[in-house]
Amino acid sequence: MAAATSPAAPEQTPKTPTSGPVPFNFSQPPIIEGFNPLPRAKDESFKEKLIRKTKENPFVPVGCLGTAGALMYGLRAFHQGKTRQSQLLMRGRILAQGFTVVALVVGVLATALKPKQ
Template structure:
């Protein structure tokens, strides 16, 4: 009978122990203030916003895709010279896109510091 009371006491003690983390509430981190959620953006809204922030990235992507398609078409038709020039244009467009992305990241970082 004594053993039965000790297991009951142990389970009641484990229930009353403090919970290290409450999963129903977000964690409280000192010095961190989460921004309120503005709204849920659709893909179209986010695409338009990002394009307005840095319009050179979509331009570079379209240039890359256009040069690739034209180069593949030239290759298929057997125009090797035109295909080679198109692949070089594609590499140039890819470089332009990467530079535009880096430029956008730098501008965003500088804008946040101000």
């Protein structure tokens, strides 16, 4: 039997497009049509952000400290067996938590109603 030989066809490799947009560039943020992100003025540390937020709404940290203080003293009184004082301090803790929540809501509403600059 004679084998039929045919000229060898060159291997075809898929060609990569040399022109056109790259699907995604990992060194750049994605481009979303109709969305223009606001540039950040600067990145701030935790301490700077805490100070800025405390200046914006000083009642929230006061409420948090009041809540933590009432809780600590209430637990200490409970441990010492002073049940009446412990109950009063736990009620005070609830009031301090309520104060903190109201301060948060007022701060959010004030920020939402503040005119944009």
